[in-house]
Amino acid sequence: MxxxxxxxxxxxxxxxxxxxxxxxxxxxxxxxxxxxxxxxxxxxxxxxxxxxxxxxxxxxxxxxxxxxxxxxxxxxxxxxxEQLKSSYYGFLITNAMIELVNKFIPKNLEQKKIFELLHQALHSLNELGTSPLSLPFFKLRLLQNLGYAPKDFECMYCSQNIFEKRQAFIRSTSFEINCVDCGSVPENHLDILYVMKKMTYVNYKTLITETISENLLNQLDLILNQFIHFQLGFELKSLALLSQLQKSF
Ligand SMILES: [Zn+2]
Missing domain, CATH: 2.40.50.140 (Nucleic acid-binding proteins)
Structure with missing residues (x-):
């Protein structure tokens, strides 16, 4: 010992x-x-x-x-x-990030990148404050680090850059992306995919200075929540609480 x-x-x-x-x-x-x-x-x-x-x-x-x-x-x-936890919204976001990490990472598996992501997120939100971008950004980066969400935005069938296509669709249960030429597009997600690409390649501090429509962020958040729900097999309490709060705004 x-x-x-x-x-x-x-x-x-x-x-x-x-x-x-x-x-x-x-x-x-x-x-x-x-x-x-x-x-x-x-x-x-x-x-x-x-x-x-x-x-x-x-x-x-x-x-x-x-x-x-x-x-x-x-x-x-x-x-x-303390700054982050001092507001109710910040407190809820903190709980959600912690619950996500806790539920997604198993014991006995080294996840150094996830520690760094969580540490950086807590630090940044504490310094810069929260925004509607905070949680979808964290969820996407977490799911990318765990290998669930894509970092390349191309059609799963023709492998072409999705942003050269007129329309595209991302499945919330698998994050599979298809273009309009290769499969059905029940809803055009090109705008959402573009936000996902930005979140992948632009750092948080820079991204919060850009204008991203709250409606797009909510749609992306919904897709991320559906994936998380599907993957875990249950709904996270902290996420359910946050979506209730968003609806009441
Ligand atoms: Zn295609």
Missing amino acids: SLEKVTGIVLETRDIGEADSLVVVLLETGLKENFLLKGIRKSKRREIVAKEIANLISLVYYHKKNKEVFSIKEISVVNRF
Whole structure:
């Protein structure tokens, strides 16, 4: 057994027994691990804050090979992303990003890129504020990193650049794209595909300075949600809450 020091983002916390907590953390190495925090609910506020979801934390823990749960010796908060969590909308977006990452990445699989994506997203939204672009951008980048969503925008049949075609369609259950010459186009998605391409190749900070119609962003978000729902087999609570909120605007 050895003492290890790591940094990670809190994905989930669960109370265990009288005073202990189980904390699920996505480590900077990209591994998702479970940690046991003994006596935390009886202890000081600083430590209670340390297990709040979406916090970037620093941990010293007892490492042992092939263990399912590691015991924490020390825990501290590196960044709470307080600005982001201070608004209701920001809080909901944060929850949604965390829930997506937690549900999509399995244990025992190194996902360093996903840690970097999540870390960068929390950092950017904390600094720059949220916009209607924030969540669809994150969802698309996450699904691309996991290999589900396309980075090349071409017809799956003729392999031609989709933007040279008059019309195109993207299936929300598979992200397969077809042009009007090769298959049916129940709805023309060229505008949405163009937004997806921008989100793939332009960084967030630059993209929020451009004008993208909110209607297009909502349509893209709907397609992304349908894929996520289909892929996981259930609806994410945080996403359902956000779409209810959008409808009430
Ligand atoms: Zn085609």
